[in-house]
Amino acid sequence: MGRSALWTAIRDTLLTEITNGHYPPGARLPTEAQLSDRFNVNRHTVRRALAALADSEIVHARRGAGVFVRHVPTPYPIGRRVRFHQNIQAAGHIPEKRVLNLETRLANVHERKALKLGAQAKVHIYEGVSISDNVPLAFFCSAFPAGRFPDMLEALAENGSVTAAFRRHGVTDYVRQSTEITGKIASQIHASLLELRPGDPILRTIGINVDAFERPIELGRTWFAADRVTLTLSETG
The missing domain is CATH 3.40.1410.10 (Chorismate lyase-like)
Structure with missing residues (x-):
């Protein structure tokens, strides 16, 4: 599996889990280190997947706190x-x-x-x-x-x-x-x-x-x- 497919697969997996309520609005996602261990990839690949979710306004990062699912209005x-x-x-x-x-x-x-x-x-x-x-x-x-x-x-x-x-x-x-x-x-x-x-x-x-x-x-x-x-x-x- 190519590097591009790796980060998109991680993005899609997290998106599915968010959609299904595994991570509800306001919830903090696992850390980059935890996701790296889970998917057996380096942090750069995880970071790219999280950035894609952020660009789609599905998650947002809080400085010093982590990455969180955006709150439903x-x-x-x-x-x-x-x-x-x-x-x-x-x-x-x-x-x-x-x-x-x-x-x-x-x-x-x-x-x-x-x-x-x-x-x-x-x-x-x-x-x-x-x-x-x-x-x-x-x-x-x-x-x-x-x-x-x-x-x-x-x-x-x-x-x-x-x-x-x-x-x-x-x-x-x-x-x-x-x-x-x-x-x-x-x-x-x-x-x-x-x-x-x-x-x-x-x-x-x-x-x-x-x-x-x-x-x-x-x-x-x-x-x-x-x-x-x-x-x-x-x-x-």
Whole structure:
């Protein structure tokens, strides 16, 4: 069997196993060394087979972690009530949030306008990565009026739940007032956080949440890996 047939045979074998669910979406494939031993070939041949699968967008490599089966796009409703954990669990996946930054600072011009704040007002900033089945879906950055929610950062540090943090401050329900969706390309920072390549497509949403009296309480900016979510708009959700 020629060298060309070897790597194509390995590619086809792995593709069949992926298709049959042996390696489900988000699963890590065996290492190059393990595949080399399994097929009795050198790593260069294995690497070529994996590269072919990557070119077909069936798998993707995560630096320092291995090669993973691409995630089937997760349905993600955007409506009146956007709740990350509920959306991910409803799609049959396991949600997780990785907190990257919690800080208080002066609000910038955009935040003051969206949250209807004064010139010297401060905001609490909550940044992190939303994860589904160990696969990063989105990077998020939320701003909250610091004056109204003095203990917001402490509450978020406990479990990362915005809903629980609002409830601690007496806000039992909140809804999305507006959502703006824009197609972008991944910057170096976003690519690193979402395990993408710089220039890969992403979707940025900017949303404003309000309380029962329609007072703005959160400005949320989220950058989704475009091939991992299907954003659906709902008038009632």
